[in-house]
Amino acid sequence: MAAPLTLLLIVAVTIRAVLFRSSLAELISERVEVVSPLNAWKRVVEGLALLDLGVSPYSGDVFHETPLMIYLFHFTVDYAEIVFMVSPYFVDCLSCLLASLDRAKIFRKQKYALESDRYPADCLELLRSPKEMFYIPLKVAMFYLLNPFTILSCVAKSTCGLNNAIIALFIFCTLKGSALLSGILLALATYQSIYPLTLFAPALLFFLQRLYIPVNLRRSSFWCFTLQYAFIYVGSLVVITGLSFFLLGSWDFIPSVYGFIFSVPDLTPNIGLFWYFFAEMFEHFRLFFICVFQINVFFYTIPLSIKLKEHPVFLIFMQIAIISIFKSYPTVGDVALYMAFLPAWSHLYRFLRNIFLVSCVLLACSALFPVLWHLWIYAGSANSNFYYAITLLFNFGQTFLIIRPLTRRRKHPGGFDNEVSCFKSSVWKSSLKS
Amino acid sequence: MSHDFLQMHLKAVISCLLIFLYKVHTTKAGQFFSSGHTNNWAVLVCTSRFWFNYRHVANTLSVYRSVKRLGIPDSHIVLMLADDMACNYRNPKPATVFSHKNMELNVYGDDVEVDYRGYEVTVENFLRVLTGRLPPSTPRSKRLLSDDRSNILIYLTGHGGNGFLKFQDSEEISNMELADAFEQMWQKRRYNELLFIIDTCQGASMYERFYSPNLMALASSQVGEDSLSHQPDLAIGVHLMDKYTFYLLEFLEEVHPASQANMNDLFKVCPQSQCVSTPGHRTDLFQRDPGSVLITDFFGSVRKVEITKDTINLTSPVEPPIQRSGSGDIQIESLTYVDQLPVAEIIHQKPKQKDWHPPDGFILGLWTLILLVFFQTYGIKHLKHIF
Numbered sequence: 001m002a003a004p005l006t007l008l009l010i011v012a013v014t015i016r017a018v019l020f021r022s023s024l025a026e027l028i029s030e031r032v033e034v035v036s037p038l039n040a041w042k043r044v045v046e047g048l049a050l051l052d053l054g055v056s057p058y059s060g061d062v063f064h065e066t067p068l069m070i071y072l073f074h075f076t077v078d079y080a081e082i083v084f085m086v087s088p089y090f091v092d093c094l095s096c097l098l099a100s101l102d103r104a105k106i107f108r109k110q111k112y113a114l115e116s117d118r119y120p121a122d123c124l125e126l127l128r129s130p131k132e133m134f135y136i137p138l139k140v141a142m143f144y145l146l147n148p149f150t151i152l153s154c155v156a157k158s159t160c161g162l163n164n165a166i167i168a169l170f171i172f173c174t175l176k177g178s179a180l181l182s183g184i185l186l187a188l189a190t191y192q193s194i195y196p197l198t199l200f201a202p203a204l205l206f207f208l209q210r211l212y213i214p215v216n217l218r219r220s221s222f223w224c225f226t227l228q229y230a231f232i233y234v235g236s237l238v239v240i241t242g243l244s245f246f247l248l249g250s251w252d253f254i255p256s257v258y259g260f261i262f263s264v265p266d267l268t269p270n271i272g273l274f275w276y277f278f279a280e281m282f283e284h285f286r287l288f289f290i291c292v293f294q295i296n297v298f299f300y301t302i303p304l305s306i307k308l309k310e311h312p313v314f315l316i317f318m319q320i321a322i323i324s325i326f327k328s329y330p331t332v333g334d335v336a337l338y339m340a341f342l343p344a345w346s347h348l349y350r351f352l353r354n355i356f357l358v359s360c361v362l363l364a365c366s367a368l369f370p371v372l373w374h375l376w377i378y379a380g381s382a383n384s385n386f387y388y389a390i391t392l393l394f395n396f397g398q399t400f401l402i403i404r405p406l407t408r409r410r411k412h413p414g415g416f417d418n419e420v421s422c423f424k425s426s427v428w429k430s431s432l433k434s
Numbered sequence: 435m436s437h438d439f440l441q442m443h444l445k446a447v448i449s450c451l452l453i454f455l456y457k458v459h460t461t462k463a464g465q466f467f468s469s470g471h472t473n474n475w476a477v478l479v480c481t482s483r484f485w486f487n488y489r490h491v492a493n494t495l496s497v498y499r500s501v502k503r504l505g506i507p508d509s510h511i512v513l514m515l516a517d518d519m520a521c522n523y524r525n526p527k528p529a530t531v532f533s534h535k536n537m538e539l540n541v542y543g544d545d546v547e548v549d550y551r552g553y554e555v556t557v558e559n560f561l562r563v564l565t566g567r568l569p570p571s572t573p574r575s576k577r578l579l580s581d582d583r584s585n586i587l588i589y590l591t592g593h594g595g596n597g598f599l600k601f602q603d604s605e606e607i608s609n610m611e612l613a614d615a616f617e618q619m620w621q622k623r624r625y626n627e628l629l630f631i632i633d634t635c636q637g638a639s640m641y642e643r644f645y646s647p648n649l650m651a652l653a654s655s656q657v658g659e660d661s662l663s664h665q666p667d668l669a670i671g672v673h674l675m676d677k678y679t680f681y682l683l684e685f686l687e688e689v690h691p692a693s694q695a696n697m698n699d700l701f702k703v704c705p706q707s708q709c710v711s712t713p714g715h716r717t718d719l720f721q722r723d724p725g726s727v728l729i730t731d732f733f734g735s736v737r738k739v740e741i742t743k744d745t746i747n748l749t750s751p752v753e754p755p756i757q758r759s760g761s762g763d764i765q766i767e768s769l770t771y772v773d774q775l776p777v778a779e780i781i782h783q784k785p786k787q788k789d790w791h792p793p794d795g796f797i798l799g800l801w802t803l804i805l806l807v808f809f810q811t812y813g814i815k816h817l818k819h820i821f
Contacts, residue, residue, distance in 0.1 A: 048790075051790040052789050052790050054790075068800075070792075071792050071796070071800070074790070074791075074792065178811055180807065180810060180811060181807065181811055184807060239803065243796060243799055243800055243803075246793065246795055246796045246799065247792055247793065247796045249793075
C-alpha cells in the first residue's frame with residue numbers, strides 16, 4: 001500500500017508543479033468556477049497588502065477570509081505554492097486513513113455477520129471482499145489527488161483546499177474517536193465557513209454510536225454526552241472568535257466574513273445557484289429569498305439524521321455534498337471533497353442505474369462551463385441564461401449523484417448490521433421477478 | 435540748476451497726473467487688473483450623432499461662431515463635433531448648418547475648423563484634451579495648450595441625465611469625472627478661470643460636483659427637467675436649435691468685443707417663460723463677483739490695451755503701485771496653488787513601510803491553546819520524551 005501511495009503522491013506533485021510553473025496558473029486563478037470571492041488568492045494578497053499599509057483588510061469589499069487565515073498567510077505568503085500543495089495531501093492522507101478505518105470496522109461487522117449466517121443469499125453480492133476493500137483507501141486518495149477539480153483548485157491557490165483539509169481533519173478525528181479534537185476542528189471548520197455547522201449532527205451520532213449510547217431523547221446519558229460535545233464545540237468556537245478579535249482588535253471580520261456568506265452581496269457568476277436568482281431579485285423580496293436559500297442548506301440535516309442515524313459516516317458524506325451544492329459560493333474544490341469519498345461506497349455502484357448518465361452530465365457540464373463563459377463574456381453571443389443553464393445542470397447532476405447512493409444505501413446498506421433492510425430488498429427483488 | 439528743477443517739477447507733474455488719472459479711472463483700473471487672464475481658450479463639444487440630433491451640432495457651431503467673432507482664433511478653439519451634419523446625405527442644403535428658421539443664419543460658414551470629428555469625440559479624448567495627457571504625436575490643433583493665465587470656456591451639448599452626459603450613444607461621462615478633470619486642470623495650473631456651459635436635459639446635475647476654485651457654471655435646465663428644442667424647420671426636417679442656446683446666440687449676437695455686458699446678463703438669458711426649463715448657474719467657486727466679469731472675458735479674446743498719448747519715461751523709477759481702495763471692488767484674495775513639490779519630503783528618503791505583525795498577545799494565546807489541546811489529546815506522558 002505504501003508503494004502505490006508514494007507513486008500517486010509523486011505523480012500528483014509533478015502535475016501540480018508543472019501547472020504552477022506554466023502560464024496556465026494565471027488563467028486558472030481567474031476562472032470563476034475555481035475561485036470565488038470567499039477564497040480567491042488574489043484577494044488574500046490584496047488583504048495582506050492593505051494590512052501592511054495600515055488599513056483594516058476588511059474595509060471595502062475585497063477580503064473575506066477569517067483572521068486566523070490572515071495569521072497563517074502572513075508568514076507563508078511567499079511560500080504560498082508549497083502551502084497549497086501540501087494541503088491536498090493532508091486531505092488525501094486523512095481520507096486514506098479514514099477509509100482504512102472505515103474499512104476495518106466494516107470488516108469486523110461483515111465477518112461477524114457472515115459467521116452468524118445472518119445475511120440472506122441475495123446480499124452476498126453486496127459484501128465487499130477484503131481484496132476489494134484493500135484498495136479503497138488508495139482509490140480515495142487517487143480520487144482526490146488526481147481529480148482535475150482538485151488540481152485546478154490547487155493551482156489557482158484557492159483557500160478552498162485549506163478548508164477541505166480542515167474538514168478532512170475533522171472527519172479523521174471523529175473516526176478516531178477523539179471528541180475533543182473533533183469538536184475543536186469542527187469549530188474551526190465552522191469558523192472558516194459557516195456551513196460545516198451541519199456536520200455537528202453526524203459527528204454527534206457517530207460518537208453516540210461508538211460509545212453505545214442509544215439515541216433516545218429520554219435517556220440522560222444521551223443528553224450528557226450531547227451537552228459535553230456541544231460545550232466543546234461552542235466553547236472552542238467562542239475561543240477562536242475571541243482570538244480573531246484580538247488579532248486585529250476589531251469585530252470587522254464578522255460582517256465581512258459571515259455577513260458576506262449569509263447575505264450574498266457579490267453576484268459574480270459561479271457554479272452555484274444563488275447568483276442568477278439574486279441578480280434579478282427585487283429588493284423587496286431579497287431578504288425572504290436569502291432566508292429561503294440559506295435554510296435550504298441547513299434544512300436537510302434533521303430528516304437525514306433521522307433516516308441515517310445508524311450510518312453517520314454516510315451522513316457526513318451526504319452533508320458535505322449538500323453543503324457543496326447549496327452553499328452560497330461553491331467552487332469545484334468543494335465538489336472535489338465529497339467526490340473523493342465516493343469510492344468508499346463503491347459497493348453501491350452496481351445498483352446505480354444512472355451512473356453513465358450522471359457522469360456524462362458532469363463531464364459535459366465541466367467542459368461547457370468555460371465554453372459558455374467565453375461565449376457570454378467575450379464573444380457576446382450568449383448571455384447569462386446559457387451559463388446558468390449549465391450551472392443548473394451541473395448541480396442537478398451532482399444531486400443525482402448523491403441521492404442515488406442514498407436511496408440505494410437505504411435499500412442495500414451492505415456492511416453495517418442492517419439485515420432487515422437487506423431482507424426487504426430481497427423481498428422486493430423477488431416480487432419483481434414474480 | 436534750473437534745468438534739474440524743471441525736470442523734477444515735470445516728473446512731479448507727470449506723476450501727479452498719472453495718479454490723478456489712475457484715481458479717476460479707479461474702477462476701470464480695478465477691472466483692468468482684476469481679471470488676471472492673458473489668453474482665452476474655448477472647448478466646444480457636441481456629443482451626439484445621427485441626423486435627428488442636428489440641433490446639437492447647430493448649438494455648438496453657434497457658440498463657435500460667436501466665440502470666433504468675438505476674437506478667439508481657431509488655434510485657441512478645440513471644436514469637437516460627433517457627427518457631420520453639413521455633409522450628411524440627408525441634408526437638403528449641403529455644406530450648411532442653419533440655426534434660424536428661414537435659413538437666416540448659416541453657422542457652418544466657410545472657415546469652420548473642426549478638431550475632433552465623428553468617432554474621435556469620445557469621453558477619453560475629451561478628458562485627455564482637458565487634462566493635457568495626449569500622446570506626443572497629437573497635433574497642436576487638437577491640444578488645449580492653456581496655462582495658468584488662460585480663461586477657458588467649455589461648452590457641452592447633447593443628451594444628458596441626472597449626473598451624466600451621453601457621448602456618441604455608447605458611453606457617458608459622469609459629473610464626478612468632470613469635476614475631477616477640472617481639479618486636475620487646477621492642480622496642473624491649466625486655467626485661470628473657467629466658464630462651463632451645458633445645454634442638455636438635467637444639465638444642472640453636471641456642475642453640482644465641482645470642487646475646484648475659479649469655476650463658474652451655467653446649465654440650461656435643473657435636475658428633473660428636460661431642455662427642449664426650439665423650432666423645427668420643415669424644409670430640413672429636424673429641429674434646428676435648442677431653446678437655451680437659441681436665446682444664448684441671440685444674446686451673444688448683441689455682444690461685441692468692446693461691450694461691457696457682464697455675467698449677470700448672461701444668467702438672465704432664457705428665463706423660464708421662454709425656455710420652459712429653468713436655467714441654473716453656479717458661482718460659489720468663483721472668486722470674483724459675477725457682475726464684474728465681462729462676457730468677453732470668456733467669449734472673446736480681448737487684449738487688455740490702454741492707449742495713451744503720453745510719453746512714459748521707462749528709465750525713470752516706476753511709481754509704486756496704487757493701493758486699491760475697497761470702494762465697490764471686491765478684494766481678490768489671491769488663491770495659492772497646491773504645494774506640488776514639497777521639497778523637504780523629496781530630499782529625505784520615504785520611511786520604509788512597516789509590515790504588519792500580529793500582536794504578541796494573539797500569538798501567545800493561540801499557541802498556548804494549541805499546546806493545551808495537544809497535551810490533552812496525547813497525554814502528559816509525552817512531555818518526558820520532549821524534555
